[in-house]
Amino acid sequence: MKYSAARILWEGLTGHKGWKPVWRDPAPRPHYDIVIIGGGGHGLATAHYLAKVYGQRKIAVLEKGWIGGGNVGRNTTIIRSNYLLDGNEPFYEFSLKLWEGLEQDLNYNAMVSQRGIMNLIHSDAQRDAFRRRGNAMILNGADAELLTTEQVRNEAPFLNFENARFPIKGALMQRRGGTVRHDAVAWGFARSADSHGVDIIQNCEVTGFKIENGRVKGVETSRGFIGAGKVGVAVAGNSSKVMAMAGMRLPIESHVLQAFVSEGLKPIIPGVITFGAGHFYVSQSDKGGLVFGGDIDGYNSYAQRGNSPVVEDVAEGGMALMPIIGRARLLRMWGGIMDMSMDGSPFIDRTHIEGLYFNGGWSYGGFKATPASGHAFAHLLATDTPHDTAKAYRLDRFQSGAMIDEKGAGAQPNLH
Numbered sequence: 001m002k003y004s005a006a007r008i009l010w011e012g013l014t015g016h017k018g019w020k021p022v023w024r025d026p027a028p029r030p031h032y033d034i035v036i037i038g039g040g041g042h043g044l045a046t047a048h049y050l051a052k053v054y055g056q057r058k059i060a061v062l063e064k065g066w067i068g069g070g071n072v073g074r075n076t077t078i079i080r081s082n083y084l085l086d087g088n089e090p091f092y093e094f095s096l097k098l099w100e101g102l103e104q105d106l107n108y109n110a111m112v113s114q115r116g117i118m119n120l121i122h123s124d125a126q127r128d129a130f131r132r133r134g135n136a137m138i139l140n141g142a143d144a145e146l147l148t149t150e151q152v153r154n155e156a157p158f159l160n161f162e163n164a165r166f167p168i169k170g171a172l173m174q175r176r177g178g179t180v181r182h183d184a185v186a187w188g189f190a191r192s193a194d195s196h197g198v199d200i201i202q203n204c205e206v207t208g209f210k211i212e213n214g215r216v217k218g219v220e221t222s223r224g225f226i227g228a229g230k231v232g233v234a235v236a237g238n239s240s241k242v243m244a245m246a247g248m249r250l251p252i253e254s255h256v257l258q259a260f261v262s263e264g265l266k267p268i269i270p271g272v273i274t275f276g277a278g279h280f281y282v283s284q285s286d287k288g289g290l291v292f293g294g295d296i297d298g299y300n301s302y303a304q305r306g307n308s309p310v311v312e313d314v315a316e317g318g319m320a321l322m323p324i325i326g327r328a329r330l331l332r333m334w335g336g337i338m339d340m341s342m343d344g345s346p347f348i349d350r351t352h353i354e355g356l357y358f359n360g361g362w363s364y365g366g367f368k369a370t371p372a373s374g375h376a377f378a379h380l381l382a383t384d385t386p387h388d389t390a391k392a393y394r395l396d397r398f399q400s401g402a403m404i405d406e407k408g409a410g411a412q413p414n415l416h
C-alpha cells in the first residue's frame, strides 16, 4: 500500500478500514539466501537495500525482541556528517545524502528535519581544530560554516556566553545536520523491506552458529535452526556476545549510554547544540521536549539502564552551557547498550569464516550512519566487495595500524 495525502483523505472518508499492518509476521522458513541478525536500524536498512538496490531474494531479519526496541529507538536522534578523517567523512556524508532522500525512498514519514547542528567553540585552539574539520568536510562535499560569537548569539541567545571557564567563542555549524524521528526509521525500513519480500521475524533470538569446514551454514535460534547461505550480524551493543558464539573476540566493549527528555516546552532551541568543553548535547523534539545526553557510564554493561553519576555529570554540563535548563522538569530517561570500538569508528567487514559478515562498533554515532551502513553492508553481502565509502572499516585495522581515531584519543572508549 502506497502512503499519500489522497490515501489519508480516502481512508478518512471510508472509516479508516483499509489500513494494512505495516509488516507481516511470518514463521521462519527452513533456509534463506541471506539471514541478518538484529532488527535494529542497521539490520533493517541492510535488508531494505539488499532487496531494493541489490535485487537479492529470500532474506530474513531475525530480532530477539521487537523492531525498534534496541538503540535505534533509544538514541537522541541526531544526524550529521561533521567528521575530520578520510576514513569517516565520505561515509557519513553518503549517509546524510541518503537521509535527504529517505522519506521518498521508503514512502514513509521519518520526520527528517535538517535544523542544523552547532558544535560550540570555547578556546582559540578549538577554533583552529574546528576550522580544520570544517575544511575537511567541505573537501568531501559536505557543508560547514564557522560562526562568530555574535552569530551564535543570534541563533541561541539563551546560552551562557559569559561563563568564566568556558566562554563561547563561536561554533562550527553544519546546517544540513539535524534530527530524525528514530523509531520511524526502524518502522520505515521494516515496512519497505517487508514489501520487497523480506521476512522480519521478531521474538527470534540467535543462540548459536552452525559452522562446517570454515563456512557458516545457518543459525540456531529460539525458534529452531534456520539455514543460510550468508549471515550478516548487526546487533550493535550485543556484538561481542553474538560474535563470541562464532568464536570471535572483537575490539569492542559494551557500555550504557543514557538519554534524557524534559517536559514539553515552547520552541526555544533552533537545532542541535553540542557543548565543546564538556560532554553534553541538546535539541528539542517537535513535541517540545528538550532531548539531551552526555557521556557513557564508566563501566562495561549489558543493562539497558544507567546510573546516577552520569545523570549528575549530564546535569552539570547542561547547567554550565544553558542555565535555563535548570527550570525544566525531567520527564523520562533511559539507557541503551553501545558497541564502543577501540578507535571510535565502526566495522563493516567479512570475517575469517566464509559467509559470515559483521557490522558493528558504532559507538555513540550509529544512528546517523543507519542508511549508509545498511547500503554498504548490503553491498558487501551481495557482491563480496566493500562499498567505496566503507573500505576503511576493516576488522584487521588494529593489526595493520590503520586506526580511524577522530580525536587521537587512543584505545579508551569513553574519550571518542
Ligand SMILES: Cc1cc2nc3c(=O)[nH]c(=O)nc-3n(C[C@H](O)[C@H](O)[C@H](O)COP(=O)(O)OP(=O)(O)OC[C@H]3O[C@@H](n4cnc5c(N)ncnc54)[C@H](O)[C@@H]3O)c2cc1C
Binding pocket: 037, 038, 039, 040, 041, 042, 043, 062, 063, 064, 065, 066, 068, 069, 070, 071, 072, 073, 074, 075, 076, 077, 078, 079, 204, 205, 206, 207, 234, 235, 236, 237, 238, 242, 257, 258, 259, 293, 334, 335, 336, 337, 338, 362, 363, 364, 365, 366, 367, 368, 369
Ligand atoms: C542513549 C543513546 C543516544 C544515542 N544518540 C545518538 C545520536 O544522537 N546520533 C547517532 O548517530 N547515534 C546515537 N546513538 C547510537 C545509535 O543509536 C546506535 O549506534 C545505533 O542505533 C546502533 O545500530 P542499530 O540501530 O542497528 O542498533 P539496535 O537498534 O540496538 O539493533 C540491534 C538489534 O539486535 C538485536 N539482537 C541482539 N542480540 C541478538 C540475538 N542474539 N539475536 C537476535 N537479535 C539480537 C537487539 O535486540 C537489537 O534490536 C545513541 C545511542 C544511545 C543508546
